[in-house]
Amino acid sequence: MPDLSQTKLNHKLTLRIIEMTLVTLVFSLLARPILAELHPYYFWIAIFDIIITSSLYLVVRSNKWPKWHISLSLISSLIIILPMLSISGGVNSQVAFFLPLYPIVGALIGGRLESRLMSLFLIVAVLFATIFNHSIINVSGEYYADNTSYLRGFWLILAIMFSAIFGQFFLNRYTELTKKLTAENLQDPLTELLNRRGLNLHFSLELEQAKETKSPFCLMLIDIDYFKKINDQYGHDVGDTCLIEVADRLNKGIQSHHYLARFGGEEFIIVLPNTHLLEAEKIAEQLRQTIEDSHFSHLKLPITITLGIARLHGERDNALKIIKRADKALYRGKEKGRNRIELEN
């Protein structure tokens, strides 16, 4: 699901960029005659550009077609520059130096597809402009030999291709980093299991699906018994190693459609979609036995766990209520002497 605040931020950012473009266009329209004597065509192109940019601003501000904002912005940016290019010498125009920036802008504000389409369009446009250079009006009246035009066309295409490759490279790195950051954000650094945030993503989805399909759904809370003693007697480092090893044993004891997470401290949680209470109890018993039979850290310490299990009770049940029932069961297990499994009442 898209993040609402992120979408709002993107919308605001797009509006600010269009406003800045508008200010630049109006400023250049007013300031140009002071700086240089220009052909009247430039005046009309500036007016045309201001109309296009203002229309884009109104469309983006109305927020009626949010999906099209990026495509419309990129198309508008091309519409703004192309008339200027076609009256100022095509590939020989000074404005042509801006063209290689377009694939990068496409990659930055759009993505792979936008950047590729932009590059392809520009390469075809530059090819045409180079071949039909004689037909392009040059209001400055300067003349360029064919050789110069071919050479400029060649370098321009090369620069556009290079910028397109750079855009793709940037996107690859960006995707890689985002994936890594997301994973880190959802992972417990010590045990490398899902953390609460990571679990919540799967938990809410699986719970909704279980309600929709009316399939069984269970949740298991697991707490290491007397863990404080391990820390106090052998130190925090040994405690950490035990936590990592317990997490590893639990992870190996569940199936691929189960979700194990560190719930906090020495407590773990397992979400069991498509699992009946009796099946969950069986899995819990196997986990309890595995931990009881193992030894932990280089000191070969014995550890036991207590487990509380709850199941989904119909449409009106929710995550918090299920966790609360599992926690109550776990508490009962602790009271009854630990190293045992308790089901919800």
Ligand SMILES: Nc1nc2c(ncn2[C@@H]2O[C@H](COP(=O)(O)OP(=O)(O)OP(=O)(O)O)[C@@H](O)[C@H]2O)c(=O)[nH]1
């Ligand atoms: N080494 C280590 N200890 C932790 C970590 N997180 C929590 N703990 C310790 O876990 C212990 C939990 O202690 P208690 O809540 O009293 O529970 P317990 O000693 O396991 O006793 P019962 O749960 O009643 O069986 C505390 O000593 C915490 O400091 C951690 O990341 N690393």
